[in-house]
Amino acid sequence: MRRFLDRLYRACGWIAAAFIAAICLLVSAQVLLNSIDRVSTLLTGSAIGLTIPSYADITGFFLAGASFFALAFTLNEGGHIRVSLVVHQVPPRFRRAFEIWAALAGGAAALYFTWYSSVLCYQSYLYGDVSSGMVAVPLWLPQSVMPLGLGVLSIALLDALVTLLKGALPAYAHPAQAIDTDEGALARSVLDGE
Template identity: 50%
Template sequence: MRHALEWLYRASGAVAAACIVAICLLVSAQILLNIIARVMGPGWSWTIPSYADFAGYMLANASFLALACTLREGGHIRVTLLTRRLPLRGAWMTEITALGLGLGLSLYALRYLVALVAESLRYGDKSTGIVAIPLWIPQTGVTIGIGVLCLALAHTLYDALRTRKPQLVDAEKPDLCPTH
């Protein structure tokens, strides 16, 4: 089960990375079209329809889909000024508290994101750009990202309770990371 979850976190991170690459390609293509229009004249002026909307949707998806992988790899920004000075048990208790609160808030967000996707499907909500995109499509990626984050938080909380040690370490110290 652990390997399947780790694969899920990495797959979610890979999709997030693909979204970032797609944003780069999309924006670069539009910049190239703008350069061609400047050099060749107004008759050569083209725009990728709704490219800013697509880039925004991919950015939202990338941001949320990367959360679980980033958590498990120790890449989230944390205030370690205090926890580094705590004894092991204090750091462990602080981490359990933070993971529990994070899981609760993430589950709360997940509940409302699922409702948002259902509402968008029910009413047929579409974007207002040149290309009308059904809003449930980008909302689904965000919802999946939060759902995978909930799994990662629960998984990390379980590991912390089972081992009675903090599980989250700094990304700069990969040799201490429990997922490696």
Template identity: 50%
Template sequence: MRTFLDALYRLSGAFAALCLIAICTIVLLQVGANLIDAVAAAVTGTAIGLVIPSYAEFAGFFLAAASFFALAYTLRTGGHIRVTLFIQKMTGLPRRIVEIWCTGTGAAMAGYLAYYLVLLVVESWEYNDLSTGMVAIPIWIPQLPMALGVIVLTISLTDEFLRVLRGLPPSYEGLESGEG
């Protein structure tokens, strides 16, 4: 099970990276189109009018997908910013209780969010909601990666919660201090 979960978190992080690459590609293509237009306008006096339709909207969709897909991977690797001022001096049972409370509350909140994001995706699909850009995209398509990312985050937080319940340190703790 551990191998499957670690692979799931890495896959989620890989999807986030692919979304960032897609953003870079879209923006570079639009910049290239703008440069070709500028050269055409300078040479002929008339711009060609090259444009990638809804490129800003697509970049926004990929940014949302990257942000949500990265959540679980970032948690697992200790990359989330945690305020440890309160618990950094704690040891033993008090620290374990706080970690149990934090991971349990986080898992519950992420699960709540995941539930309602799935409902939002289903509702958008049922009503055939479309984006408002030049290219009308069914809005459930960019909403789906958000829901999937939060589902994987919920799994990750539940994994951490169960880990701490068993008396093990959270996986992100050793990574923050430069271990493992």
């Protein structure tokens, strides 16, 4: 199961990276077309009018895809901002309970948002909502990345909760990943209950 979950998180990270690469390609192509138009205006006095229809909308959809698919991967890699100042103020013997509470609360919030983003996506599908750009994209398509990404984040947070309940460190708090001595000490203290 561990290998499956790690592969799932990694796959989501690769999907997020692919969305970022697609944004770069799309914007670069539009900049090239704008440059050709500019040269045409200088040479002939009029622009050709080259454009990628709805490229701004599409890059926005890709950005949403990258953001939501990156959530679980970033959590698993320890890249999310954690409020260490709060954790350091918790007495050492309660840090483990605090981490369990944080994973439980985060997992519950992620499940809540997964459910409601799924409802939003389904309603967009039922009502036939489309984007308002030059290319009418059915909104359920770009909206579907929200419940997918949040669903995997929910799994990652519940995975962290189960790992903490078993007495181990979740991947995001692993001392080997924590470069700063404060974070490494915190991760070890969570397990030891220091």
